[in-house]
Amino acid sequence: MVNKNLQAALARRALSVIFLGTLLVGILPAAGAANLCPWMNEATASGLLGASATGTYAAATGGRPAVCTFVATEPRGTRSLTINVEEVQDAHERMAAVLRECIGEASAVAAIGNEASVCTANERKDPASELLAGRVRNQVFSITIKTTLRNDPTMDQSVLRSKVLIAAEQVSGNLF
Amino acid sequence: MRPILPAGWLWGTLLIVACWHLGQAARLAAAQSPAVAVPTPAGAYSGQPGGTQPAADTPEQLDALHRMEERAQQRADADRKAYNEVVTPAYDFHYGEGNPFTPGNIQVEGKGFIQPGAFPTADYCGSCHQEAYSQWRQALHSNAFRAPFYRASVNLLIRDKTRGIAFARHCDSCHNPIAVLSGALTEDSKVDRVRFDSDGVTCMTCHSVVKIDYPDGNGGFTMGVPAVMVDEKGNRIPGEVPFADIMAHPERHSRAVMHDFLHQPEFCAACHKANLPDTLNDYKFIRAFTTYDEWQQSKFSQRNPLTFYTADLTTCQGCHMKRDAVVLPDSGAKNGTLASHRWLAGNTAVPFYYGFDEQLKKTIEFLQSGNYLNVDIFALRRDSDGKLIAPLGNVRYDLAPNDLVEAYVVVQNKNIGHSLLPEVRDLYEAWVEFTVKDGEGKEIYHSGFLKPDGMLDPRAHSFTNRPVTDEGEFVDNHEVWTIHSVAYDNTVQAGRSVLVRYQFRLPADAGENVTVTAKVNYRHLRQSYLNNIFGSDHPSYPVVEIASRTRVLKVGRNQPEAPEPTDNPDWMRWNNLGIALLDQLQYAESVAAFSEVVKLRPNYADAYTNVALTEIAWEKYESARRAIRRALSIDPKNARALYYDGLLQRRAGNTEKEIADFRKVVEMFPDSRDGRRELGITYYQQNMEAEAVEQFEALQKIDPDDLSAHYNLSILYRRMGRKKEAAEQQAMFVDKKVDPGAPTYSLNYLREHPEISTESIPWHLHTDEANEPGGPQLGK
Numbered sequence: 001m002v003n004k005n006l007q008a009a010l011a012r013r014a015l016s017v018i019f020l021g022t023l024l025v026g027i028l029p030a031a032g033a034a035n036l037c038p039w040m041n042e043a044t045a046s047g048l049l050g051a052s053a054t055g056t057y058a059a060a061t062g063g064r065p066a067v068c069t070f071v072a073t074e075p076r077g078t079r080s081l082t083i084n085v086e087e088v089q090d091a092h093e094r095m096a097a098v099l100r101e102c103i104g105e106a107s108a109v110a111a112i113g114n115e116a117s118v119c120t121a122n123e124r125k126d127p128a129s130e131l132l133a134g135r136v137r138n139q140v141f142s143i144t145i146k147t148t149l150r151n152d153p154t155m156d157q158s159v160l161r162s163k164v165l166i167a168a169e170q171v172s173g174n175l176f
Numbered sequence: 177m178r179p180i181l182p183a184g185w186l187w188g189t190l191l192i193v194a195c196w197h198l199g200q201a202a203r204l205a206a207a208q209s210p211a212v213a214v215p216t217p218a219g220a221y222s223g224q225p226g227g228t229q230p231a232a233d234t235p236e237q238l239d240a241l242h243r244m245e246e247r248a249q250q251r252a253d254a255d256r257k258a259y260n261e262v263v264t265p266a267y268d269f270h271y272g273e274g275n276p277f278t279p280g281n282i283q284v285e286g287k288g289f290i291q292p293g294a295f296p297t298a299d300y301c302g303s304c305h306q307e308a309y310s311q312w313r314q315a316l317h318s319n320a321f322r323a324p325f326y327r328a329s330v331n332l333l334i335r336d337k338t339r340g341i342a343f344a345r346h347c348d349s350c351h352n353p354i355a356v357l358s359g360a361l362t363e364d365s366k367v368d369r370v371r372f373d374s375d376g377v378t379c380m381t382c383h384s385v386v387k388i389d390y391p392d393g394n395g396g397f398t399m400g401v402p403a404v405m406v407d408e409k410g411n412r413i414p415g416e417v418p419f420a421d422i423m424a425h426p427e428r429h430s431r432a433v434m435h436d437f438l439h440q441p442e443f444c445a446a447c448h449k450a451n452l453p454d455t456l457n458d459y460k461f462i463r464a465f466t467t468y469d470e471w472q473q474s475k476f477s478q479r480n481p482l483t484f485y486t487a488d489l490t491t492c493q494g495c496h497m498k499r500d501a502v503v504l505p506d507s508g509a510k511n512g513t514l515a516s517h518r519w520l521a522g523n524t525a526v527p528f529y530y531g532f533d534e535q536l537k538k539t540i541e542f543l544q545s546g547n548y549l550n551v552d553i554f555a556l557r558r559d560s561d562g563k564l565i566a567p568l569g570n571v572r573y574d575l576a577p578n579d580l581v582e583a584y585v586v587v588q589n590k591n592i593g594h595s596l597l598p599e600v601r602d603l604y605e606a607w608v609e610f611t612v613k614d615g616e617g618k619e620i621y622h623s624g625f626l627k628p629d630g631m632l633d634p635r636a637h638s639f640t641n642r643p644v645t646d647e648g649e650f651v652d653n654h655e656v657w658t659i660h661s662v663a664y665d666n667t668v669q670a671g672r673s674v675l676v677r678y679q680f681r682l683p684a685d686a687g688e689n690v691t692v693t694a695k696v697n698y699r700h701l702r703q704s705y706l707n708n709i710f711g712s713d714h715p716s717y718p719v720v721e722i723a724s725r726t727r728v729l730k731v732g733r734n735q736p737e738a739p740e741p742t743d744n745p746d747w748m749r750w751n752n753l754g755i756a757l758l759d760q761l762q763y764a765e766s767v768a769a770f771s772e773v774v775k776l777r778p779n780y781a782d783a784y785t786n787v788a789l790t791e792i793a794w795e796k797y798e799s800a801r802r803a804i805r806r807a808l809s810i811d812p813k814n815a816r817a818l819y820y821d822g823l824l825q826r827r828a829g830n831t832e833k834e835i836a837d838f839r840k841v842v843e844m845f846p847d848s849r850d851g852r853r854e855l856g857i858t859y860y861q862q863n864m865e866a867e868a869v870e871q872f873e874a875l876q877k878i879d880p881d882d883l884s885a886h887y888n889l890s891i892l893y894r895r896m897g898r899k900k901e902a903a904e905q906q907a908m909f910v911d912k913k914v915d916p917g918a919p920t921y922s923l924n925y926l927r928e929h930p931e932i933s934t935e936s937i938p939w940h941l942h943t944d945e946a947n948e949p950g951g952p953q954l955g956k
Contacts, residue, residue, distance in 0.1 A: 047368035111530045113324075114710050136324075137711040166370055169322060173373070176327040176709060 037068035039083055039141075039174040040167065045070035048145070048163045049079045050154050060086060077148035079155060081163075083171055084142045091135040098133040098142045109134070109165065113141070113172035118164060120157065121146070128152060130160040132168045136175035143167050230425050233408060237424075244421070245413045252294060252401060252414035260288035263359045263366050270342040271455060277356050279455040280349025282395035285386065289359035292371045295402045296416045301379040303419065307506035311517040312379065314535035319526050320376035321352035325603075325701060328709040329654040338458075339657065341365075346456045349395025350447035353381045357399055380404075383433040388442050391468065392880050393449030403432045426507070441471055444492040448599070451881070454911065457657045461881075461911045464656060468492075469879060470594035472847070474670035477593075479847035481815035483671050484755055484782070487591075495546075495593060496521055522597075522604065524718045525700040540720050543698060547742070548592045549723040551694050552749055555584035556729075559679075567749050568727060573734050577684045580945070585610060585694040587723075588673040588744070588752045595667040597639050597698075603654055603705050606698040606722070607638035610942070612680045615687030621680035623942050624695075630703040630716060634931045637676045637942060640702070641665040642932055648924025653708050661918035663925040664936035675756035679943035686731050695724035747776040747783075754786055760938040763794035781811040788820050797827055815844045815851075822854060834858055842871075849875055853884050865892050881912055 036057040046053040051072035060066040065086035072079045088094045095117070099106045102119030109116040109132065116134030121144055129146035145164045147155045155163075233241065267289075271278040276289070284290050298318070302309030312318050320326065330348070334341045341361050348356045352372065360367035372378070386400035403412035405421060406428050413432070422429045437443045445468030452462040475483040476490040499513040506514055518535060520542040527536035555566030556573065559580035565573040566584070575581065585608060589596045597604045609624035624636035632638065642663040643651045651659050668674045682690060699719045706714055725740075744752065754769035767790050773783040784807035791800035801824050807817040822837030835858055841851035856871030869892050876885040886909035893902035926933040934940050 041365050041367070041369070043366050043368040044370055047370050114714065166374070169374060170369065173322055173324070173327045174331065176324045176331055 037070075037083070038066075039085065039171045040068060040070070040081075042070065044170060045081050046072065048167055049081055051079065053079075053081070074149060077150075077152075079147045079149070079152070080145070081167060082144045083167075085139060085171075085175065086141075087139050089138070091138050091140050094140045095133045095135055098131070098140065101131055106133075109168070112165070112168045113175065116168060116172070118161065118168075128155060128157050128160055130157070130164040132164045134168060134172055136172055139175050141168075141171055141175060143171060230427060238408065241407055241421075244417065245407050245411070248413050248415050248417070255291050255293065256286065256288065259291040259358075263289055266362065266364055266366050267359050268342045268362045276359070277345050277349060277395075279343060279346035279453050280356055280395045281389065281392060281397075282345075282349040282353060282356055283389070283398040284357045285398060285400050290357050290399070290401065292354055292358045292360075292367065294415060295354055295372070295378065295380045295384070296404055297371075297380075298375050298378045300416055301404075304422070304507045305379075306504035307502040307514050308379075308508060308517045310504055314527060314530070314532035315518045316521070316523050316526055317377035317382075317517075317519060318375055319530065320350070321348065321355070321372075322374050322376060323526050323529065324709050325525055325529075325705075326351055329656075332653055332655050333657060336655075336657070343456060343657070346394065346453075350377070350450075352376055353395065353399065354378070356395075380433075382438065382443075385435070385437075385443070385446075388437050388446055391442055391445045391449065392451070393445060393447065393466075393468070394451060394453070395447060396449075397443075397446040405429055406432045439491070439493055441468060441477070441492045444468060448492070452656055452659060457659070459660065460915060462659055463881070465599040467594045467598045470598065470670055472878070473849070474593050476670070477847075479845060480850075481819060481841055481845045481848050482850055483816075484751070484786070485671055490593060492593070522698065523700050524720060525706075528717055536718070540718070543720050543722050546591055548590060549596065549696055550586075550588040550590045550742070550744055550752075551696060551723045551725040552586040552588070552744065552752065553583060553692055553694055553725050553727045554586045554675075554749055554753055557582040557584070566753075567746055569737050569739055569743070570746060571736065575682060575729055575731050575734065577682055577686055577731060579682045581680055581682060582941070583610070583678045583680070583692060583694075584753070585676045585678065586673050586749070586752050586756055587668065587676065587694075587696060589668040589670055592670055595669050597667060600654065601639065601641045601665070601667060602643050602651065603701045604698070605632060605638060605640055605700075605702045606696060607632060607636045607640075608676050609636070609693075609695045609697050610676070610678045611691075611693045612678075613691045613693075614683065614685075615689045620683060620686070620690060621678065621944060623678060624697070626703075626719070629712070630706075632703065635934075635942060637666070637935070639666050639668060641667065642925065642929075644921050644925045646921055648921050648928070650925060650929075652704055654705070660915070661921040663922040663929075664932060666935060672759060673752040673756040675753065675760060677941045679941055679945055681945070682731060688731055690729050690731065691726060692729060693724060693726040696722045698722050747773050747780070750776065751783070751786065754790070758790050758793065762939060763790055766790045767794070779810055781807040781814050781817060783807075784810070785814070785817045785820060788817075788824075792820060792823060797824060800824060801828075813840075813844075815841050815848075819848075819851060819854070822858075826854075826858065831858070831862060835862075842874075846874075847878050849878050849882065852878065853882070856888060857884070860888055860892070865895060868892055869896070883909060883912060886912065 037055055042053055042055045045055060049070065049072040051074060053070040053072040055068060055070045058067045065084040068083040070081045086094070099117055099119060101121050103122050104119065106117035106119035109118050112132075113134040113136040116132055118130065118132040121129040121131035127147065127150050129144060131142065131144050133140065133142045135141070143164055145160050145167065147160070149155070267276070269276055277283070298309060298312065330344050330351070333339055333344050333347065336343070341363060345356050345361050348361060354372035355361055355369065358367055358372070360369055380402045381399070384400050384402040385397045387398040389396040389398060400412065401414045403414050405413045405417045407413060408428075410431060448467040449469065450464040452464050454460050471477055471492060473480050475485050475487040478489045493515065496519045497515045497517070500516050501512055502509045502514050508514055518538060520539055522539070522543060524536055524539050527533070527539060553568055555564050555568060557564050558575075559582065565571055587608065597606050607624050610621070611619065612621040613619055623633060625633045627633065643659040644661050644663050645651060645658045646660040697719050699717060701717065706717060750769050750772040754766045754773065757766035757769055767787055770783060770786040770790060773780065774787065777783055784803040788800040788803035788807065791797070791803065800820070804817055804821045804824060807814060808821060811817065818837045819841045822834050822841065825834040825837060835855070838851055838855035838858060841848055842855055845851055852871045852875040856868050856875060859868035859871060868888065872885045872889045872892070875882050876889070879885070886905045890902050890905035890909055893899070893905060926936060
């Protein structure tokens with residue numbers, strides 16, 4: 001009986017610790033833990049996504065680009081902004097590879113980094129997604145902003161396009 | 177046994193925390209957004225016809241105004257408080273809570289940081305000021321932060337391991353004031369930057385300034401809580417207001433956003449004067465640039481009696497904000513014109529990068545207009561007889577094949593109200609391009625060319641400088657916090673001239689004529705800096721020819737020829753040569769040149785004064801006295817002559833006359849730094865302490881960094897028992913005085929760069945002759 005009570009107590013404690021851990025993991029970013037993304041802070045991403053966004057950052061490792069991801073969760077879906085940055089030998093080749101995700105032709109964008117192009121991205125699952133690829137010297141960056149909300153009331157394709165351009169000015173500015 | 181963490185408690189906590197965060201997020205969002213959402217009107221507002229008085233308010237209208245004012249004030253206060261609750265805890269008060277914006281000098285009214293949403297946006301202003309908006313959007317001010325030419329440099333500071341983003345408050349106080357004042361410049365910033373980064377110095381930064389602080393630059397101003405409207409008593413109503421209210425009372429709008437100081441040079445000085453304080457470089461005060469002081473010392477300020485020439489009073493705004501006819505509707509226009517919000521100057525890089533073609537075109541037109549520079553191929557000197565052939569155009573002379581010839585090119589900073597080049601002359605690049613071609617266009621000599629990689633000929637005569645680190649390395653990336661010395665500085669101050677000497681040999685088969693051309697070219701920015709920003713595969717940035725002069729020299733007999741319309745009269749040509757030689761410490765030749773001015777204009781008092789001041793520098797006091805007496809006999813009230821007479825009276829021990837001279841100077845020119853300084857020194861030497869303090873304090877008001885004022889006040893205050901003030905002045909003197917070790921850093925650089933070493937010597941020759949100093953062995 002004692003053991004069963006102890007087991008139950010331990011189980012409850014373990015569950016509680018897990019629950020608390022889960023809660024803490026959930027709460028901490030919102031409570032203002034350091035966002036390590038070097039090119040954009042959470043407040044700026046939140047402004048672009050139109051809702052409070054949580055950011056994660058993965059540094060570049062083993063030939064993989066550094067990635068910042070900001071996600072704003074809404075009741076009916078999510079909006080996200082993803083930034084990839086990598087240093088490459090052939091920046092033009094890499095930019096071209098990134099832009100293969102485009103639906104149709106990418107448009108050149110003036111005054112973003114050394115050069116940049118923007119397009120509607122081929123995101124099969126998401127109703128709307130815009131992609132910008134650019135470079136600053138030999139650093140290639142790509143920015144994807146998308147929404148999973150069908151008929152997103154505040155993020156239609158043209159709004160996404162303007163947001164990705166604003167994001168690109170922020171990111172490229174920090175890469176110079 | 178009870179669970180150690182009941183779910184209800186957790187959910188309760190979660191809910192409380194979540195609610196708190198949601199509330200904070202909502203407040204933060206509100207604080208970063210405009211206080212009032214105002215739709216952009218379709219058309220521009222047309223102001224009331226000139227002279228029309230706005231209708232008097234009815235009691236109901238006044239009541240509505242006061243209600244709006246009360247709501248706006250409450251909203252602004254609540255937003256600011258909520259904003260600070262979020263932003264302040266995360267902020268790095270590197271220099272203590274009392275100095276949130278250090279190393280910048282910027283300040284803001286009210287408590288704590290100010291929310292970006294407090295600033296009405298440029299789009300809001302642009303609704304009624306379409307012309308000003310469209311000009312501003314292409315101008316430097318709106319792009320002061322976002323342009324890569326700035327970001328590349330400030331990012332290095334942000335990434336610096338011992339400094340970081342908190343130190344960028346020094347630069348951003350002028351480049352991105354809202355970022356600084358909103359507390360955005362900190363690690364782990366909680367501030368949405370989109371609202372201000374793209375607009376740099378936006379409308380409501382300049383138009384919200386309420387006070388210009390001590391003219392020490394680095395953002396030396398106080399920002400008010402932005403307001404576009406005042407009430408009937410002049411009280412500011414914070415934030416955006418409906419356009420209808422402005423349209424009903426444009427005079428109240430004007431009172432909120434226009435201040436007299438916006439028309440004064442001291443307003444520009446708040447940012448167009450900068451130093452590198454020890455809080456930035458952990459070293460000591462280093463002067464960065466002093467465009468305001470250069471203007472204040474120029475003929476255009478009419479505050480300095482010692483200028484070589486005189487001119488009508490012209491402010492910074494007088495050149496850089498000239499009124500232009502408006503193209504787009506703008507309610508601020510008067511008689512169809514508006515003070516230019518393009519601030520045309522020298523920056524061709526920003527419009528080139530952003531594709532602002534109109535701004536680029538107008539910038540080039542500006543640089544090529546206004547008779548800013550005069551280029552004079554003034555003289556030749558044949559190596560065979562050493563005789564100076566001058567002034568060219570007025571004398572007969574002979575040239576022969578194989579002659580080794582030296583050309584005197586005099587570049588006069590004629591009508592720029594500041595130096596050539598101003599401000600960051602480690603980044604901007606102006607230089608003399610000098611070519612000699614034979615009759616078939618074949619190049620005989622070429623200095624100041626651009627190499628295929630875009631780099632400037634290293635032996636060119638450029639109007640640049642070379643700041644160096646404590647390792648004697650050139651600060652190539654504008655990492656100003658590493659500057660410890662300046663290896664050379666070839667600027668030409670306002671109103672002065674420089675002599676650039678080129679040597680070339682006429683070939684045996686030169687033909688009948690050779691064509692000699694001297695140009696002053698300018699580009700924004702130096703190629704290696706552009707390469708640092710973009711890598712080497714960027715397009716070529718514009719090179720603008722600001723001024724040039726060509727002369728055709730006959731191989732054989734040359735006759736006098738008519739001057740070109742842009743040529744200076746001969747007396748001025750000699751005068752400019754004299755000024756250039758004076759600055760190059762060639763006193764005998766300078767006196768000879770000024771003596772030619774005396775011959776051409778015997779009743780021109782300044783000609784004698786110029787002889788005298790050169791002889792004072794040369795320590796030929798007796799002949800200087802004769803010259804200055806002649807000047808004063810022509811013009812007894814000439815402040816310039818009186819000033820130099822004062823110096824000569826001091827040397828002769830005639831104290832009463834010395835005091836009388838300097839007093840007359842400061843009576844006529846109360847903002848004369850030299851007059852105040854010398855009168856202060858005279859009083860000091862006579863133990864007239866109170867009088868001396870008065871002069872040095874006046875001098876310090878004109879220039880807060882004047883070393884002689886710091887030095888003398890520290891002694892005088894101590895004698896007077898004012899120990900605390902004495903200690904402050906002493907500390908400022910020690911901080912601002914040039915580090916005696918600094919020349920060592922420069923020497924380390926100059927030893928490694930002989931081509932620059934030659935440029936650092938005032939009297940130097942540009943030549944391809946291998947056996948001449950400055951020859952082609954340099955710069956390899």
